[in-house]
Amino acid sequence: MFGYIAVNKSEMKFKEFDIYHSYYCGICRELKKKYGGLGQLSLSYDMTFLAILLTGLYEPETRVGSCKCVAHPFESHETRNNIFTEYAADMNMLFACYKCQDDWEDERKFGKYAYGRMLEAKAGRLKKEYADKVRTISLMMQDFSDAERSGDADIDTLAGLFGRIMAEIMAAREDEWADNLRRLGFFLGKFIYLCDAYEDVEKDIRKGMPNPLKQKFESPDFEEECKTILMMMISECCKEFEKLPILENVEILRNILYSGVWGRYEIVHEKRRQSQSQVTALDS
Secondary structure, eight states: OSOSOOOOOGGGGHHHHHHHHHHHHHHHHHHHHHHHHHTTTTTTTTHHHHHHHHHHHOOOEEEEEEESSSSSSSSOEEEEEEEHHHHHHHHHHHHHHHHHHHHHHHOOOOOHHHHHHHHHHHTTHHHHHHHHHHHHHHHHHHHHHHHHHHSSOHHHHHHHHHHHHHHHHOOOOSSTTTHHHHHHHHHHHHHHHHHHHHHHHHHHHHHHOOTTTTTTTTTTTHHHHHHHHHHHHHHHHHHHTTTTTTTTTHHHHHHHHHGGGGHHHHHHHHHHHHHHHHHHHHHH
């Protein structure tokens, strides 16, 4: 369920993208410092949103630097680091461990199992530093996995369980903004889960994997129903976001929530539309 919380680069100013990318590079540096090269391999753009969101809300001291890396060995890139890029790196690592475990249990991918074991060995400190949060998220992940594998849970139940997990990740502190951040994370998590189920439904049908959208897929209203539900979820997410007193990099965050999160959905939707058009043409 990675790769959905991204920017729409075509609608960003160059300066805004440079700032966004500097937070991404900052998280990458945090992963390397704390978890080594194995940790860097788990990096995704999803947690960049979290780091920029929390930085804009709490306005911590942020260090601006530059670095070269394996991916860009000949060119220096600007980096931004603060307590929330560190937090985002830790949450990225935690999620990567869960993802490897889930892939192993679902599809018995030995590579994912081996990688997950190596990540767990590196991430042992998370259980001490975020003891209550890790315990809460672990219990929620287990409930989510059990419900998904049972095959009986409906789409709203499963999306809600994943939403609760994202809610805990978004609420970095227990303060006056915790409830808003949890609601934002809850609806964003539901949106992500629904997008993931929408993207994977055909593959899951072929492989006999659990997916709560399988029963709806053949319905003539499938596409319209999915789009409507997704719009409802992201609308609620944006409503909570707009309640937060964020000024710094607010346009970057709006780019992600109002446009960027739809990127993967639009690609899948268009491919599916073209495929169905070709089938219709052949049948006629």
